[in-house]
Amino acid sequence: xxxxxxxxxxxxxxxxxxFKNFLKKFDGNKDNRISKEELQDIIRSNxxxxxGWKSKRALSHADANRDGFIDDKExxxxxxxxxxxxxxxxxxx
Numbered sequence: 001x002x003x004x005x006x007x008x009x010x011x012x013x014x015x016x017x018x019f020k021n022f023l024k025k026f027d028g029n030k031d032n033r034i035s036k037e038e039l040q041d042i043i044r045s046n047x048x049x050x051x052g053w054k055s056k057r058a059l060s061h062a063d064a065n066r067d068g069f070i071d072d073k074e075x076x077x078x079x080x081x082x083x084x085x086x087x088x089x090x091x092x093x
Contacts, residue, residue, distance in 0.1 A: 013089035019082075020075060033069035034078070046088070054085065 014022065026038045026045070034042075039055035062070045062077035070078050082088040 013091045015091055016075075016079065019079060019088075019090045020072075023075075023078075031069075033071045035069055039070075057081075057085065 023034055023042065024032075026042045027034060028038060028041075036055050036059050039058050040051040043051040043054050043058075058078060058081045059068070059070065061081045062074050064074050064077060079090045083090055
């Protein structure tokens with residue numbers, strides 16, 4: 001696996017697989033889905049404010065089937081949200 005060089009702000013871009021692995025660290029119940037609460041933990045871990053509000057927005061944006069969770073099929077929706085709203089850099093594999 002190739003590791004991307006850091007950006008000027010010190011962050012490192014992730015490819016989609018790295019992003020998925022990052023999210024799995026926060027999947028507390030290991031159900032392979034990300035809940036609103038788990039999204040809050042993810043957002044908080046990146047030092048972002050208003051994690052409750054942002055996690056609700058992320059879930060609303062990414063949860064295509066409206067079941068209250070983000071599964072593997074909806075992951076690309078979460079990537080798009082993270083790129084636009086959380087300033088995360090996720091690059092193509």
